[in-house]
Amino acid sequence: xxxxxxxxxxxxxxxxxxxxxxxxxxxxxxxxxxxxxxxxxxxxxxxxxxxxxxxxxxxxxxxxxxxxxxxxxxxxxxxxxxxxxxxxxxxxxxxxxxxxxxxxxxxxxxxxxxxxxxxxxxxxxxxxxxxxxxxxxxxxxxxxxxxxxxxxxxxxxxxxxxxxxxxxxxxxxxxxxxxxxxxxxxxxxxxxxxxxxxxxxxxxxxxxxxxxxxxxxxxxxxxxxxxxxxxxxxxxxxxxxxxxxxxxxxxxxxxxxxxxxxxxxxxxxxxxxxxxxxxxxxxxxxxxxxxxxxxxxxxxxxxxxxxxxxxxxxxxxxxxxxxxxx
Amino acid sequence: xxxxxxxxxxxxxxxxxxxxxxxxxxxxxxxxxxxxxxxxxxxxxxxxxxxxxxxxxxxxxxxxxxxxxxxxxxxxxxxxxxxxxxxxxxxxxxxxxxxxxxxxxxxxxxxxxxxxxxxxxxxxxxxxxxxxxxxxxxxxxxxxxxxxxxxxxxxxxxxxxxxxxxxxxxxxxxxxxxxxxxxxxxxxxxxxxxxxxxxxxxxxxxxxxxxxxxxxxxxxxxxxxxxxxxxxxxxxxxxxxxxxxxxxxxxxxxxxxxxxxxxxxxxxxxxxxxxxxxxxxxxxxxxxxxxxxxxxxxxxxxxxxxxxxxxxxxxxxxxxxxxxxxxxxxxxxx
Numbered sequence: 001x002x003x004x005x006x007x008x009x010x011x012x013x014x015x016x017x018x019x020x021x022x023x024x025x026x027x028x029x030x031x032x033x034x035x036x037x038x039x040x041x042x043x044x045x046x047x048x049x050x051x052x053x054x055x056x057x058x059x060x061x062x063x064x065x066x067x068x069x070x071x072x073x074x075x076x077x078x079x080x081x082x083x084x085x086x087x088x089x090x091x092x093x094x095x096x097x098x099x100x101x102x103x104x105x106x107x108x109x110x111x112x113x114x115x116x117x118x119x120x121x122x123x124x125x126x127x128x129x130x131x132x133x134x135x136x137x138x139x140x141x142x143x144x145x146x147x148x149x150x151x152x153x154x155x156x157x158x159x160x161x162x163x164x165x166x167x168x169x170x171x172x173x174x175x176x177x178x179x180x181x182x183x184x185x186x187x188x189x190x191x192x193x194x195x196x197x198x199x200x201x202x203x204x205x206x207x208x209x210x211x212x213x214x215x216x217x218x219x220x221x222x223x224x225x226x227x228x229x230x231x232x233x234x235x236x237x238x239x240x241x242x243x244x245x246x247x248x249x250x251x252x253x254x255x256x257x258x259x260x261x262x263x264x265x266x267x268x269x270x271x272x273x274x275x276x277x278x279x280x281x282x283x284x285x286x287x288x289x290x291x292x293x294x295x296x297x298x299x300x301x302x303x304x305x306x307x308x309x310x311x312x313x314x315x316x317x318x319x320x321x322x323x324x325x326x
Numbered sequence: 327x328x329x330x331x332x333x334x335x336x337x338x339x340x341x342x343x344x345x346x347x348x349x350x351x352x353x354x355x356x357x358x359x360x361x362x363x364x365x366x367x368x369x370x371x372x373x374x375x376x377x378x379x380x381x382x383x384x385x386x387x388x389x390x391x392x393x394x395x396x397x398x399x400x401x402x403x404x405x406x407x408x409x410x411x412x413x414x415x416x417x418x419x420x421x422x423x424x425x426x427x428x429x430x431x432x433x434x435x436x437x438x439x440x441x442x443x444x445x446x447x448x449x450x451x452x453x454x455x456x457x458x459x460x461x462x463x464x465x466x467x468x469x470x471x472x473x474x475x476x477x478x479x480x481x482x483x484x485x486x487x488x489x490x491x492x493x494x495x496x497x498x499x500x501x502x503x504x505x506x507x508x509x510x511x512x513x514x515x516x517x518x519x520x521x522x523x524x525x526x527x528x529x530x531x532x533x534x535x536x537x538x539x540x541x542x543x544x545x546x547x548x549x550x551x552x553x554x555x556x557x558x559x560x561x562x563x564x565x566x567x568x569x570x571x572x573x574x575x576x577x578x579x580x581x582x583x584x585x586x587x588x589x590x591x592x593x594x595x596x597x598x599x600x601x602x603x604x605x606x607x608x609x610x611x612x613x614x615x616x617x618x619x620x621x622x623x624x625x626x627x628x629x630x631x632x633x634x635x636x637x638x639x640x641x642x643x644x645x646x647x648x649x650x651x652x653x654x655x656x657x658x659x660x
Contacts, residue, residue: 151344156635158598159616163349163628166620167356251495255602258497259617281501285606288516292509299501303494310493 027236030319037315043308051109055272058103059089063269066098071291074101093293095283101297104275108298111180111263111276112305115253116246119188123245126188127195128231128238134196135203136226146200153193161186161252165261177273178264187252191245198241202234236320243316247309254278254302258285277302327651334644341640342633346396346415349632353625354388381428382421382626395421395629420630425622432630436612443610450611453603454596456527457534461592465539466585469546470578476551484543491540496599500533500606518608530607534599538592542585549581556580590646594639 031037050057072094073079075086086093092101134145164186168174174182206212207230215225256262257278265283266274277298284295370378379385383394393399398413413419420432439445465488472484491499507529508514518526553559554577562572604613612631619627 151341155345155348156598156632156639158601159632159635160348162617162620163352163632167352247493251498255495255497258602259605261620285501288504288509292505295501296505299498299505303498303502306493306495306498307490310489314489 027316027319031315034315034318036311037319040308040311040315043304044312047109047305047308048113050106051113054106054110058100058106059091060100060103061269062099062103062107063267063271063274064099066094069094069098070096071287072098073291074293092297093291095291095294096287101280101294104280105277105297105301107273108275108277108280109301111273112250112253112302114273115180115183115187115276116250118184119191119249120242120245122184122188123192123195124238124242127192128199128234130192130196131199131201131234132203132226132231135200136207136222136230142200145196149193149196152190155190157190158255160190161256162259162261164189165256169261178266178271180263180273183253183256183262186256187249191248195238195241195245198237199234202237203230206230206233240313240317240320243309243313247306247313250277250305250309251302254281258282331644331648334647338637338640342415342636343396345632345636346629347392349629350392350395353623353628356623378427382424395626415629415633420633421626423619423627424624425619425627432627435615435627436630436634446610446612446615449609450600450604450613453527453530453534453609453611454600456531457596457599457603458538458593460531460535461538461542464535465542466546466582468539468543470550470581472543472547473550473554474573481547485547488540488543488547491536492544494536496533496537496595497602497606499536500529500603503529503533504606520610526607530603530609533606534596534603537595537599541588541592545584545588546581549584550577553577553581586646586650589649590643593642593646597635597639597642 069090071084072090073084073086074093075088075091077086077093079085090100090102092105094100095104130145130149134142165174165179165182168182169179176182212225212229215229220229253262254277257276258281260282262278263276265276265279268274280298281295281302284291284293284298287294383391383399386394390399393414394412395414397416398411401410401412402408403410414421418433422428422431423435426435435446437445437447439448468484468488472481472488475481494502504516508516514525514529520526559572559576562576567575600611601613601617603609604611605617608614612634615627616631616635618624619631
């Protein structure tokens with residue numbers, strides 16, 4: 001900047017100098033003004049921190065079994081019987097094998113966060129690539145790709161997930177990481193079509209815009225038009241859609257595990273990803289009448305994450321869509 | 327219109343073929359078979375097993391098993407040497423189930439009840455219809471109410487309620503309801519008595535309808551708010567029409583259009599949600615049948631369920647699209 005030193009000192013009075021405002025900066029400001037979205041963000045950050053620092057936070061080893069301590073209710077429950085009264089060592093009680101519920105919840109947060117992340121990356125990469133190519137190329141390429149998308153998405157998701165998981169559960173592939181790898185792949189396989197459709201639709205409308213025409217007129221190569229002009233302009237809807245994909249996958253893991261085709265709990269005390277909320281829900285449902293807390297707490301955790309992501313997603317949609325100014 | 331419907335109906339064939347092919351491939355890739363020898367149970371004598379395999383055509387090459395199931399098979403009668411075409415799924419025959427050792431077909435298992443117990447399809451269908459009615463009856467008024475009281479606490483509470491229902495999804499909602507109303511408050515039994523015509527249906531209906539209800543409420547709210555801003559509403563008000571008349575005659579009727587568009591995805595969600603609802607509340611419907619079939623490697627039941635499920639979904643989507651064209655003449659279907 002060519003301003004001299006005294007001029008800088010008087011900056012507070014200078015009205016013409018205004019902080020630069022970017023599209024993303026504006027969106028962030030709109031997002032943080034949305035109370036529900038901020039609450040959602042805080043909740044998610046909290047769960048991410050819990051997942052990262054699980055070994056420091058968990059009071060017990062989540063896999064360690066103590067038979068004398070099985071099916072203890074949360075510490076505030078007093079039944080008068082010393083055997084079935086809550087104890088302070090196990091704040092949220094224990095399960096049928098005497099494992100501490102709170103520690104399991106904390107470790108399970110890790111699996112849920114990863115399940116939310118890994119398939120999302122895959123879906124975004126594949127969906128965006130196919131959407132870009134299909135929308136930009138048009139013609140028979142577009143036709144072929146969209147027909148395959150249509151066929152894949154007409155397949156009932158859940159049915160496919162269940163069948164695939166049952167089929168590959170006992171193979172080497174299905175056993176990797178307690179079945180988590182299979183869940184990642186299965187969830188990703190049924191979800192990329194939505195992203196591809198979204199990006200294609202965006203590209204189709206962007207292609208007609210003046211700035212693309214201008215780029216073409218000055219002789220920009222096709223790859224440059226796609227990557228520098230079309231792609232960045234699809235980011236906003238992609239981000240909104242990602243904020244709904246992540247909770248979908250977290251729920252998907254729980255759902256599959258509830259149907260007994262998802263993750264298998266580990267019995268190895270050194271395993272850093274021993275259990276998931278889905279596993280805990282399944283265990284809890286089987287003990288519905290003898291230990292309802294075993295079901296309640298993982299369900300509460302899943303519910304909190306789902307709501308948080310929904311708030312963030314709704315907030316992002318409002319923030320990134322400037323047409324919808326209230 | 328007729329051409330459009332025919333084109334859409336023709337599209338059913340590649341879709342169902344693809345679904346059948348994928349399900350067939352996956353089911354056959356699965357280790358284990360329908361006549362697996364469970365060492366803890368009574369074993370099948372090898373001769374019986376061989377006969378059973380023959381009876382189900384498991385001794386045929388895989389491609390023929392597939393075409394036999396999906397389309398038809400030409401069988402020659404060993405005595406009369408007469409050739410006879412046996413139709414497969416394309417002719418509405420989904421094959422004998424393995425679980426019944428061939429004495430019952432998939433379509434009997436799904437659609438046929440006995441004298442004191444209705445069919446499995448009845449349970450699933452009734453649950454679906456009830457849930458859909460619940461979603462509409464609660465969702466639409468909630469959305470209209472929220473929109474008319476925009477930015478008041480009524481609006482915020484309704485919106486939060488609807489958003490929560492959508493965010494939690496069917497499984498989590500169902501688990502919440504069962505913890506609260508069955509385990510804690512003991513208003514309902516955890517193990518349902520299906521002879522009771524009302525009681526066991528309440529929680530499953532709310533559970534299955536919850537997501538659609540929240541979705542409809544949110545959509546109705548946005549839609550009513552949008553229509554309220556339109557010129558023709560202002561014109562109606564300027565003419566001196568009363569508040570109620572404007573709301574019901576002009577706002578409500580136009581605001582209902584987007585609801586019809588989302589019926590397709592909503593119905594799909596309902597059908598998927600049925601699976602969890604049935605499992606959580608132990609409803610003896612088609613969903614539980616399917617989950618059982620997978621565990622038992624009941625090939626014909628897995629195939630049959632996948633095909634029927636896809637058919638229903640595609641069919642309902644077509645109906646919704648046609649209804650949409652009828653409700654809103656501005657939309658052209660071709």
